[in-house]
Amino acid sequence: MKKIAVIGYGVIGKRIADAIVKQNDMTLVGVCDVVSDWRIQNAVNKGYAIYASTPEAEKEMNACGISVKGRIAELLTKVDLVVDCTPKKVAAKNVQAYKERGIKFIVQGGEKHEVTRHSFSAENNYQSALNLDATRVVSxxxxxxxxxxxxxxxxxxxxxxxxxxxxxxxxxxxxxxxxxxxxxxxxxxxxxxxxxxxxxxxxxxxxxxxxxxxxxxxxxxxxxxxxxxxxxxxxxxxxxxxxxxxxxxxxxxxxxxxxxxxxxxxxxxxxxxxxxxxxxxxxxxxxxxxxxxxxxxxxDNQAIVIPETIDAIRALTGIEPSAEQSIIRTNKSLGIN
Amino acid sequence: MKKIAVIGYGVIGKRIADAIVKQNDMTLVGVCDVVSDWRIQNAVNKGYAIYASTPEAEKEMNACGISVKGRIAELLTKVDLVVDCTPKKVAAKNVQAYKERGIKFIVQGGEKHEVTRHSFSAENNYQSALNLDATRVVSxxxxxxxxxxxxxxxxxxxxxxxxxxxxxxxxxxxxxxxxxxxxxxxxxxxxxxxxxxxxxxxxxxxxxxxxxxxxxxxxxxxxxxxxxxxxxxxxxxxxxxxxxxxxxxxxxxxxxxxxxxxxxxxxxxxxxxxxxxxxxxxxxxxxxxxxxxxxxxxxDNQAIVIPETIDAIRALTGIEPSAEQSIIRTNKSLGIN
Known part of the structure; x- marks a missing residue:
């Protein structure tokens, strides 16, 4: 079971977290964000481990009665791969941390190709992403x-x-x-x-x-x-x-x-x-x-990249060498077909 | 001075009426409609001669204090050419009346090509419309x-x-x-x-x-x-x-x-x-x-056909044999260029 973290619990992040939970070859270790309002409450209700991106965010979350597991640095020590779904500027900074710690990572289509030097679309180039350190799921x-x-x-x-x-x-x-x-x-x-x-x-x-x-x-x-x-x-x-x-x-x-x-x-x-x-x-x-x-x-701009991201996790971690098999597993878990 | 009537005083009709008034080789004899509310009041305020399309409309207009010049049949006896800007089904009926009376007429792009068997766009085929009985200004x-x-x-x-x-x-x-x-x-x-x-x-x-x-x-x-x-x-x-x-x-x-x-x-x-x-x-x-x-x-779907319709009037009535000259005159009158 590959251990995965989702950084940035927004439109894409919250969907990816749910999708990870539905797979039988990976586990969601935690989600990380800065907000403490209704948006993160969704993760609390689902029982996800909540991590704070900054000391200020942690303080605010605690003040709102959210049980915070720790900060982002702690979360990074526990995982094999990070899916970063934060806004552009935040992601660029985060990527530095992933690289320094040698953690595999996936960024979303808002980032430039150069960030990962590999861009991903399951039906086209799954094979070329096998066991890489990083990829970008295109927009x-x-x-x-x-x-x-x-x-x-x-x-x-x-x-x-x-x-x-x-x-x-x-x-x-x-x-x-x-x-x-x-x-x-x-x-x-x-x-x-x-x-x-x-x-x-x-x-x-x-x-x-x-x-x-x-x-x-x-x-x-x-x-x-x-x-x-x-x-x-x-x-x-x-x-x-x-x-x-x-x-x-x-x-x-x-x-x-x-x-x-x-x-x-x-x-x-x-x-x-x-x-x-x-x-x-x-x-x-x-x-x-x-x-x-x-x-x-x-x-559907909010949903189409979700199965792609799950496949990208499998390719990078190498838990599934076949594109076809990964797509079948992802599709089944998400109710596609 | 060619005598023109506008039948149907809606989005297109009201604009064509105003554009006709701005030309020096044609005159607006009257406008004809069925409504008696704020829409026709615009024509009243401009001093246009108002005609009613139906007996019921005439009665209603009179009740609203609008001075009605007469019915559509009367208007048709006074003009060289009719620009019909009524909704589809009304136009089809009107066209019969124009043909029976031998009045030249122009319909708008909502009608089928077969209604006039000539469709018009000034910069493309002005010449082919010269002295015809009817044309359709495309949408x-x-x-x-x-x-x-x-x-x-x-x-x-x-x-x-x-x-x-x-x-x-x-x-x-x-x-x-x-x-x-x-x-x-x-x-x-x-x-x-x-x-x-x-x-x-x-x-x-x-x-x-x-x-x-x-x-x-x-x-x-x-x-x-x-x-x-x-x-x-x-x-x-x-x-x-x-x-x-x-x-x-x-x-x-x-x-x-x-x-x-x-x-x-x-x-x-x-x-x-x-x-x-x-x-x-x-x-x-x-x-x-x-x-x-x-x-x-x-x-601009409300405006683009206005200069075309003015050119079509010139072509059908034959008052200007040159497309180029008609376009120049229309443009000048409407402030194009």
């Missing part, structure tokens, strides 16, 4: 791009991909703190960063993205124009997507006409927070025209 | 597609175009009656109708679009991936766009980072309703990579 958007384009690539269908990414403006829990209203805000640069980011996992992908923020908080939605290597039929394309257990083909004609209906369906399914770990790709909307392919899908 | 999105792709085509740069259209959910004035909140709603069909619609004006265009509604009311925003006929430099592309007086190159780096800032700028300029007749295309965001071109622009 939600990049993960979705890699899953879909890898499926097309493996089927020999992908020439190049051009995508328009409609991004959720902010996360639901913090939408009272700031967002955008009744407007649309493009990213200044074309290509946007997600295309090059996908190339940090697979340098051979010919992919260019543009991105824009829209005034909603539910999920991202991508539109893709794909040039295929040859004229193909729709069934060939669907067959390629079906090889991925983390792409879920959905039907517009079954009432899934928007990202809010998709969210509701996953809540109906009883997934925690209504989490959608899969890329939800509209099968009936998908269109093939000669050697061109057009499709759209929805990305 | 806001289609107009923007035609302007931009026509500019690229004339410069010999356009091979094919693939676009993702982020549509405003509803018009501002009626957003209390229904809209979408915190979601994104794709159109079921890829291609969406705008690509084929552009081909109703220019059958040679190779264009495919996908469309999605976003929860805001300001304007549409398009993202385009263009395959050019050759590798070109950015300046060549910009030069092509500059040949259109109705494409306005804007700078993201001058604070125009979203569609709400663009709207505010046009309000600052003193345009009525803050109307943007031009396509606002981000010059600095535009990217060329070999023979591929990427850009984004904003479309």
């Amino acid at each position: 939600c958007n990049t993960t979705s791009i890699l899953r879909t384009l890898t499926a097309l690539k493996k089927a020999g269908l992908l020439d190049y991909a051009r995508g328009t990414l409609l991004r959720r403006a902010t996360d639901p829990w913090e939408s009272h703190l700031g967002g955008i209203m009744n407007t649309m805000v493009p990213e200044r640069e074309i290509p946007s960063h997600q295309g090059p980011d996908a190339q940090s996992v697979d340098p051979d992908l010919n992919v260019i993205t543009s991105a824009i923020k829209v005034p909603q908080t539910l999920s991202h939605l991508h539109y893709w124009n794909i040039k295929m290597t040859k004229a193909a039929c729709k069934e060939e394309v669907l067959e390629a997507f079906r090889t991925s257990s983390r792409i879920r083909l959905i039907q517009y004609d079954q009432g899934l006409v928007s990202n809010n209906t998709i969210k509701e369906m996953f809540l109906d399914m009883g997934r925690p927070w209504g989490d959608m770990y899969e890329v939800a790709l509209w099968e009936d909307m998908l269109k093939v025209q000669g050697d061109e392919l057009f499709y759209a899908y929805v990305v | 806001c999105n289609t107009t923007s597609i035609l302007r931009t792709l026509t500019a690229l085509k004339k410069a010999g740069l356009l091979d094919y175009a693939r676009g993702t259209l982020l549509r405003r959910a509803t018009d501002p004035w009626e957003s209390h009656l229904g809209g979408i909140m915190n979601t994104m709603v794709p159109e079921r069909e890829i291609p969406s109708h705008q690509g084929p619609d552009a081909q109703s004006v220019d059958p040679d265009l190779n264009v495919i679009t996908s469309a999605i509604k976003v929860p805001q009311t300001l304007s549409h925003l398009h993202y385009w991936n263009i395959k050019m006929t050759k590798a070109a430099c950015k300046e060549e592309v910009l030069e092509a766009f500059r040949t259109s007086s109705r494409i306005r190159l804007i700078q993201y780096d001058q604070g125009l980072v979203s569609n709400n800032t663009i709207k505010e700028m046009f309000l600052d300029m003193g345009r009525p309703w803050g109307d943007m007749y031009e396509v606002a295309l981000w010059e600095d965001m535009l990217k060329v990579q070999g023979d591929e071109l990427f850009y984004a622009y904003v479309v």
Whole structure:
């Protein structure tokens, strides 16, 4: 049983902690944060060992009646691997500590590739992460791009991909703190960063993205124009997507006409927070025209990287040499398929 | 002086009425509608002759103290051309009346091409509309597609175009009656109708679009991936766009980072309703990579067809044989350039 710590108990951290608990080859030693309000109370209620990131945070937590196990330095002595889910600047500082202590670590997609010099997407490059000291699980958007384009690539269908990414403006829990209203805000640069980011996992992908923020908080939605290597039929394309257990083909004609209906369906399914770990790709909307392919899908930005992170833990710790086996185990534990 | 009537005094009709008044080769004989509330009061205040579409509407208008000049049938006896801006089903019925009376007429983009068997976009096919009995000014999105792709085509740069259209959910004035909140709603069909619609004006265009509604009311925003006929430099592309007086190159780096800032700028300029007749295309965001071109622009769905409709009036009535001259006159009257 590999011993794991989660540093940063936010949108991603709290989900990863729960996912670790569901595995039978790793154990959650503790979670670490600075907050002492309702957010960390969730971890207290679940019985997780709570550690404080700073002396001030420890004092505050104690004042709030939270039983603190210790500080981050103590937690680091007890674990084989750390999953860091803290905000950018904090993560950079933490990484120094992990390196000094020789602890394996995983950072999230907000960090730069250079931090770990390996970026991870389970269906694409699990093998290359085996027994490494560190990796970066790429961001939600990049993960979705890699899953879909890898499926097309493996089927020999992908020439190049051009995508328009409609991004959720902010996360639901913090939408009272700031967002955008009744407007649309493009990213200044074309290509946007997600295309090059996908190339940090697979340098051979010919992919260019543009991105824009829209005034909603539910999920991202991508539109893709794909040039295929040859004229193909729709069934060939669907067959390629079906090889991925983390792409879920959905039907517009079954009432899934928007990202809010998709969210509701996953809540109906009883997934925690209504989490959608899969890329939800509209099968009936998908269109093939000669050697061109057009499709759209929805990305749950809070959830999609959770199974990837669990797989990354297995790869780095070497407890599972096979990508396929790790994915099967992770999927089963999270109710995927 | 050609005598013009505007039937349907809504979002488009009220703007066209004002634009007609600003021309020196046509006159507004009257406007016709069914409502008797604040909406028609705008026309009353401007001193426009008010006609009622139905006996019931006339009665209601009189009861509200609106001085009604007569019914639609009477208005039709006084004019050379009718611009119909009524909702779909009403327009279909009206068209029958125009045809029976042998009155030239223009319908808006909500109608089908078959209604007039000619669809209009000034910079593309003004000449082919000269002295016809009827035309259809294509929709806001289609107009923007035609302007931009026509500019690229004339410069010999356009091979094919693939676009993702982020549509405003509803018009501002009626957003209390229904809209979408915190979601994104794709159109079921890829291609969406705008690509084929552009081909109703220019059958040679190779264009495919996908469309999605976003929860805001300001304007549409398009993202385009263009395959050019050759590798070109950015300046060549910009030069092509500059040949259109109705494409306005804007700078993201001058604070125009979203569609709400663009709207505010046009309000600052003193345009009525803050109307943007031009396509606002981000010059600095535009990217060329070999023979591929990427850009984004904003479309004011309430305003973009207004200058087109004025040009269509000139073409159908034959009062101006030159597209270029008509465009210059319309632009000058509306403050374009």
